Amino acid sequence: MVSLREVALRAGVSPSTASIALRGDKRVKTDTRERVIEIAHALGYVPNGSARDLKRKSKQIIGVLLHDLGGPFYSEVLRGIQHRMHDSGFTPIVGCSAPGNHGALTRLLLEQRVDGAIVLDPLVDKEALIRIARRGLPIVVLDREISESGIYSVMANHEQGAYHATQYLLEEGFRSIAFISGPDDSTHSKARLAGFCRALAQTRQRGVCAGIYAGNFTEDSGCEIAYQIMRDQGRHRVDAVFAANDEMALGVMKAFADVGVVIGQEVAVMGFDDILIAQYARPALTTVRQPMYDIGYHAADLICRALVQDRSSLPTEAVVFPMQLVVRESTKKTTFEGGI
Amino acid sequence: MVSLREVALRAGVSPSTASIALRGDKRVKTDTRERVIEIAHALGYVPNGSARDLKRKSKQIIGVLLHDLGGPFYSEVLRGIQHRMHDSGFTPIVGCSAPGNHGALTRLLLEQRVDGAIVLDPLVDKEALIRIARRGLPIVVLDREISESGIYSVMANHEQGAYHATQYLLEEGFRSIAFISGPDDSTHSKARLAGFCRALAQTRQRGVCAGIYAGNFTEDSGCEIAYQIMRDQGRHRVDAVFAANDEMALGVMKAFADVGVVIGQEVAVMGFDDILIAQYARPALTTVRQPMYDIGYHAADLICRALVQDRSSLPTEAVVFPMQLVVRESTKKTTFEGGI
């Protein structure tokens, strides 16, 4: 492996001169500089990253920690990160934090191979992140909140998303809406339920809430609860079901379809998350989406700023993005009536 | 940042002793060893990766280069890689090679931050990879072939996949099959066409080939060509269309559906790749799939073996995996006849 010393040797200069020359520093005479550069190029010299990292303080690399690599959800976030990082001088490197918080977290963050990190994994231990931040590594956490100097949060406003979605259902004229929550320990589920309740509390209509059912975010639980809703609806027919995530909403649609209830016409179904399948479901599922590209872009922006600017200019509160309502067929009464 | 020297200082030993002690080496007395470990733990000491990488030859990190991070195609490959790497001592780190071959490729491979690399990106310059391999870094390329010592290829057998798919169409009784190829410069398209032709050449039937049309892998081109096929079919009706990728197949289905031709019943459509949408199409698209998990697993296996075993035990030829036929509704005549 060709080292700087070798380049210097062949160019007849000292390693230190070669080092500055290769960065195009004007301090070294033009012809020496060009000679060094040419020789380095001819030899295929590339500086050793470890050696340079060791000497310099900065590595110009940002670690991105995901729970599991791949998956359509992450891809948009990564696109946002890449776009912001592009031409910033920083390179994003992605690791998977899944296997026992080991591997990538250790290699990238603990062993100081990166200058900063973006963490999108609810399972990465909060204390571990705080410890790392205390060591001086800026961290942006996505979709969760950690109050600690050096840790920045970027997330979507789930409460507002659910509020907005519920308002839409009310505007469309639905008057008996059931809500299916996720597991109790999910902050997302809580926030979504809160948004649902706030929208109902604001409306003049009474008795719109047709029950709040406890699901567990799985398609099966959505399916079961849909049957339960059908059994329960004695006095007033439920005309809309708002599930706290898309998987459950799909389960609900399946159950209704199985007993011949026409989705959209007889009952509306609202999901949450906009997973990929939502748009391919039949009818396509109306749902609420996080602005994932924006979240990634902003996360990258925060990290870059934390590394080049004064950190006091950065927000101490979580940066919250509004969620977007994606209206599709599952909440449209006109679906099969020749409407647009 | 707490360094080994500091740990050693507080433990009252030399850095070298601390270094060995921390690795649990029996050479140092048990109580010294435990004291060092305890102090290191108390101080939150983690060795500096750059320093260690610089000293040791190996880094225990494998770079995975993808064209664009995210996307359902990659996620299975990554799963396979992770499973194989797990407990191997190596940690996979993913970088994106897209922006002008810069960034991740430089940072990870050129600057020697990894021990080996898995490259899944047709656009990464072949010469660059060869140069890197010559420097001693083992590389596994996926879905392409590079003949060079130190570069190993893992790929799916596209020719066999297309052959198999065509045979299936023949067995199902289709007797007038049109093929839509991809762009001329695509080796995949060529291989798929070759498989199609081989299957037809083997059959006793004459005149099964109802034309080979040149598409460009886009949905639009599939759509256009479908219309052309309908115009062309003067003497014998085409009863099946085999598109060299799923996007084109979906375009074909769209075109047929638009003019009221019932897919499955009146004409069969076969795709290639099994992109995610294939299973959500209506009717669901019969297609051919790469064993992506296996490919990832095997790629990781090759890299690990290249790093710990004698390289002479590794294959010099590309490792080729068979593709899997995924039968769905778009090639089933019985779709709407009450069949299973």
Added chain:
DNA sequence: GTGAAAGCGCTAACAC
């Protein structure tokens, strides 16, 4: 303008 020297934090010989 250029080179000598020191050192980033760690590991591995070799001495004691």
Added chain:
DNA sequence: GTGTTAGCGCTTTCAC
């Protein structure tokens, strides 16, 4: 058993 020494490849004062 433990410490001393040297050095991985690079950058960075500071002399000349």
